[in-house]
Amino acid sequence: MAGTTTKGICYFCGKSITKSTAKKHLATHEYAEADKQECMLLKIEAPYEKDYWLYADISMTSTLKTLDTFLRDIWLECCGHMSAFYWSNYEEMSFSTKISSIPVGKALSYEYDFGSSTDLKITFMGTYYRKKQRTAVQLLARNDAPEYKCVSCGKPAQQICIDCMWNEEYGFYCNECIDAHQEESAHECILPVVNSPRMGVCGYEGDNGKFDFKAKRIIY
Ligand SMILES: [Zn+2]
Ligand SMILES: [Zn+2]
Numbered sequence: 001m002a003g004t005t006t007k008g009i010c011y012f013c014g015k016s017i018t019k020s021t022a023k024k025h026l027a028t029h030e031y032a033e034a035d036k037q038e039c040m041l042l043k044i045e046a047p048y049e050k051d052y053w054l055y056a057d058i059s060m061t062s063t064l065k066t067l068d069t070f071l072r073d074i075w076l077e078c079c080g081h082m083s084a085f086y087w088s089n090y091e092e093m094s095f096s097t098k099i100s101s102i103p104v105g106k107a108l109s110y111e112y113d114f115g116s117s118t119d120l121k122i123t124f125m126g127t128y129y130r131k132k133q134r135t136a137v138q139l140l141a142r143n144d145a146p147e148y149k150c151v152s153c154g155k156p157a158q159q160i161c162i163d164c165m166w167n168e169e170y171g172f173y174c175n176e177c178i179d180a181h182q183e184e185s186a187h188e189c190i191l192p193v194v195n196s197p198r199m200g201v202c203g204y205e206g207d208n209g210k211f212d213f214k215a216k217r218i219i220y
């Protein structure tokens with residue numbers, strides 16, 4: 001499923017950035033001096049679905065369990081599957097592992113759902129101080145949603161026919177054309193187009209807009 005963009009948005013200022021310029025750009029934002037809290041900058045990528053990436057920071061005192069919850073909330077959760085972090089190929093880590101115990105430069109592998117799995121790579125980019133906040137994880141930047149065209153009319157697609165995908169056919173349809181397609185093909189399994197590497201997998205339906213960029217978040 002090749003998308004159309006690797007661009008994304010900075011959640012501090014709303015500027016358009018790319019995965020490769022994100023770290024440099026994020027560093028231009030001033031972090032709080034007073035009332036500060038040490039945190040780790042994370043780059044989160046889907047190694048097989050390159051359009052999808054995130055930058056986030058997490059407090060040093062948090063654990064992998066907290067990071068797991070964030071990943072589920074923004075990208076993954078469909079029906080409560082198991083997940084795991086890996087230090088190296090098959091060396092699974094404890095969910096109680098503290099962020100502070102993982103060295104800068106380390107890249108962990110992560111797997112959600114051991115059946116129809118979604119694999120992620122999480123790189124520990126560096127530490128800095130941010131303003132104290134109640135939530136452990138702060139979303140800093142996110143890829144723009146790749147756009148897919150409806151196979152019938154060419155307009156932006158909102159639905160995926162999973163039966164078509166299983167048949168290795170391009171299964172993207174807009175809201176207007178999906179009903180006709182289902183009627184003529186007797187295809188039943190439909191999932192929404194969402195901004196996640198888990199799009200179209202199992203019953204994944206997206207984050208309900210919980211992590212959409214809102215201009216008011218500029219006041220950080
Ligand atoms: Zn910015
Ligand atoms: Zn599921």
Ligand SMILES: [Zn+2]
Pocket residue numbers: 150151152153154155173174175176177178
């Ligand atoms: Zn259409």
Ligand SMILES: [Zn+2]
Pocket residue numbers: 161162163164165171181185187
């Ligand atoms: Zn179909």
